[in-house]
Amino acid sequence: MLPETLHVPAAVLFLVGGVLSCFLGQRTFRIVLGLYGFVIGVLAAGSIVGPADTTRDILILLAGGVGGALALVLAYFIGVALVGAAMAALVVHAIAAQLGMEPPAVVVIACTIVGALAALSLQRYVIVFGTAFGGAWLLVMGALGLWHRESVTGLGSAATGWQAYPLRPAPGEHWVLVLWVALAIAGLVAQFRLSTPRMVRAR
Numbered sequence: 001m002l003p004e005t006l007h008v009p010a011a012v013l014f015l016v017g018g019v020l021s022c023f024l025g026q027r028t029f030r031i032v033l034g035l036y037g038f039v040i041g042v043l044a045a046g047s048i049v050g051p052a053d054t055t056r057d058i059l060i061l062l063a064g065g066v067g068g069a070l071a072l073v074l075a076y077f078i079g080v081a082l083v084g085a086a087m088a089a090l091v092v093h094a095i096a097a098q099l100g101m102e103p104p105a106v107v108v109i110a111c112t113i114v115g116a117l118a119a120l121s122l123q124r125y126v127i128v129f130g131t132a133f134g135g136a137w138l139l140v141m142g143a144l145g146l147w148h149r150e151s152v153t154g155l156g157s158a159a160t161g162w163q164a165y166p167l168r169p170a171p172g173e174h175w176v177l178v179l180w181v182a183l184a185i186a187g188l189v190a191q192f193r194l195s196t197p198r199m200v201r202a203r
Helices: 004-024 029-049 053-076 078-100 106-122 123-146 173-201
Strands: none
Touching: 004 029, 004 123, 004 173, 029 053, 029 078, 029 123, 053 078, 078 106, 078 123, 106 173, 123 173
């Protein structure tokens, strides 16, 4: 978890990275993969370290972020598969959240495997959808972080740190999900429009 002094820089990173991913994800996919890898690496390291209160803890978080970024950038196809797996897991959890239940682990694992395989077969569409929805959520997190409304998304406060989970916002704050989906749709439209002229010329 990030200390209070790093909440604003983290929010700025999420905001800028979210805009880049949501609206230009297909054209800058390797950069976006690096960003996602960095965020995943920091979150993974944070789950091990706990609250980052010392310089050593912060360095461990940064090392985890750099390691995650390098892993996804160097393993392009693995990155595509992970995006597909993440999207499948997101859909499963979204359905389960609407039903007020936790999805069985076997179902989640099976769906992530199917999502990964589908991603490798439909790379372009998976990249566009994955970066649009992922970038939209980073954008929402960054904006709310700068607005000092971390609790709205369940991102926590200065005491609890950041938690990146989009499907269960604070009670009475479901407008966050509406905003997330609206931004993602805008990102989809922008990316498909940007890619269409190039495809037409190629033909």
